[in-house]
Amino acid sequence: MLVIIIKFYMPKDFFDDSQKISRELSSSETEKKKINPKDIFNQFLLNKRIFKNKEALSSSFVPTEILHRDAEIEVISNILAPSLLLERISNLLIYGFSGTGKSLVTRYVAQNLASLALDKNVNVMPIYINCRLENNDTEYRLISNLCTVFGVKVPVSGLSVNQLYKRLVSNVDIEDKYLILILDEIEKLIQNAGDGVLYSLLRLNESMKHAKISIIGISNNTDLKASLDQRVKSSLSPVELVFKPYNAIxxxxxxxxxxxxxxYTDALDESVIKKCAALAAQEHGDVRKALNLLRVAGETTQQSGRVKVLEEDLDKATDILEQNITEEMIKSMTKQGKSILYSIIVTARSKRMGKVYSGEVYDAYIKISDKYGLKRLTFRRISDLIADMDYNSLIMSRVKSNGRYGRTRELNIAFSPALLMKVEEILRNDLKSG
Ligand SMILES: Nc1ncnc2c1ncn2[C@@H]1O[C@H](COP(=O)(O)OP(=O)(O)OP(=O)(O)O)[C@@H](O)[C@H]1O
Ligand SMILES: [Mg+2]
Known part of the structure; x- marks a missing residue:
């Protein structure tokens, strides 16, 4: 363990530096002064600090300032405002590509609403739930988590979902109150539990005498509303808000x-931020990716013992992130997911890496799934899996409502040529290995 720690923190030029220090010492009057390792370590810490606070680059960090989202903040605030008079508000669906600030902005507005409601002594409760986390993509877990917010103890299993709803209502509907349920990554809930859960939640409004409930759904699937059942769509009747990708500036x-x-102020070359912004702008304005890139670039610089992050560190970080994330993701995919991704790549190759359409991918998938003895999935299921790949930035897609296949998705491969070769190899081997 000790060896690992020493190795990790030991920069390549460690010996050069220490030799320099000892040479300086021996040539000075303090020739007899003993070398103290702590002085060397302290010097190292002084020289090599790059990060003031690495946490501030993480997704959970709340930034001091939210730039370029005033219009969205205004729209959401206007929609939520009547809840302060306990007047009914619209449900809201927020869409946009990954890393465009949907979660950040929604939580920011909700926090402001909650704190103002507290000041004014109004019972408005925004409740934020990420459907991808803590099994919140099952109806049982989602409703039991809501119950716990109101102090209702619920067994992990054993009750029927109806009983859960009853417990929730009997603990919520005791006074005038407005619950604003923010369901982030709502597509996970719909994919796993179906959209009936939204209907059941909104129907609670009919059985509650005092409390009201509205839903804000956040998703990066712009097709979400179209995929909802008519009954759910009409009870939701959402206002829809799209977060446009940020541009490079x-x-x-x-x-x-x-x-x-x-x-630290001098640790980052101005050109690095510019380049990182340009890269992220190409990736449909994904600020999360840009922040991750800067973090890994900083770590790369730190490991090499330098004090300033340069463009070359950013290039290295791009490779590291792209490769790590992609390989990990692909290895964790199901065989069906792998065969679909492979079908996309094969189709794109046959079109000299041009755009491909979901219908063409389906044709290729039929051949590939037969070749590897997989049960054929429906076109609808394949579209869901493709949407997942888009979500995970393995591909880039956009729904188009014309073309040979009617409503179709236009797909683009998101890998660099070198990574693409590696990905193809992993997929081929995994599919072959049965
Ligand atoms: N305008 C902004 N100012 C400061 N930081 C921002 C801004 N927009 C986004 N970020 C940061 O970028 C990261 C991604 O933002 P966020 O999580 O809100 O994206 P998202 O649209 O919800 O993405 P996803 O669909 O993947 O969940 C977070 O670290 C967030 O703090
Ligand atoms: Mg989000």
């Missing part, structure tokens, strides 16, 4: 503010 401004909290 906007990302640059955002990174400037985020790096003030996270990096």
């Amino acid at each position: 906007e990302i640059e401004n955002i990174l400037q503010t985020r790096t003030k909290d996270s990096f």
Whole structure:
């Protein structure tokens, strides 16, 4: 263990540095002064600090400033405002690509609403739930988690979902109250539990005398509403808000503010932020990715014992992140997922890496699934899996409502050529290995 720690913190030029220090010492009058390792370590810490606060680059960190989202903050605030008079508000569906600030902005507005409601002594409760986490994509778990918010103890299993709803209502509907349920990554809930859960939640309004409930759903699947059952759609009747991708200049401004909290002033070359912003702008304005890139670039610099993050560190970070994330993700995919991704790649290759359409991928998938003895999935299921790949940035897709296949998805491969070769190899081997 000790060896690992020493190795990790030991920069390549460690011996060079220590030799330099000892040479300086021996040539000075303090020739007889003993070398104290702590002095060397302290010097190292002084020299090599790059991060002021690395946490400030993580997704859970709440930034001091939210730039370029005033219009969205205004729309959401206007929709939520009547809840302060306990007047009914619209349900809301928020869409947008990954890393465009949907979760951040929604939580920010909700926090402001909650704190104002507290000041004014109004019973408005925004409740934030991420459907991807803590099994919140099952109806049982989601409703039991809501019950716990109101102090109702619920067994992990054993009750019927109806009993859970009853317990929830009897603990919520005791006074005038407005629950604003923020369901982040709502597509996970719908995929796993079906959309009936939204209907059941909104139907509670009919059985409650005092309390009201509205839903804010957040998703990066712009197709979400179309996929809902008619009955659910009409009870939800949502206002829809799309978060447009940030452009390179906007990302640059955002990174400037985020790096003030996270990096020491001189540790980051201005050109690095510019380049990182340009890269993220190509990735449909994904600020999360940009922040991750800066973090890994900083770590790369630190490990090499230098004090300033340069563009080359960013290039290295791009490779590291792209490769790590992709390989991990692909290895954890099901065989069906792998065969679909392989079908996308094969189709794109046959079109010299041009755009491909979901219908063409389906044709290729039929052949590939037969070749590897897989049960054929329906076109609908394949579309869901493709949406998941988009969500995980393995591909980029956009729904188009014309073309040979009617409503179809236009797909683009998101890998660099070198990574693409590696991905193809992993997929081929995994599919072959049965
Ligand atoms: N305008 C902004 N100012 C400062 N930081 C931002 C801004 N927009 C996004 N971020 C940061 O970028 C990261 C991603 O934002 P967020 O999690 O809100 O994206 P998202 O749209 O919810 O993405 P996903 O669909 O993947 O959940 C977070 O660290 C967030 O703090
Ligand atoms: Mg989010």
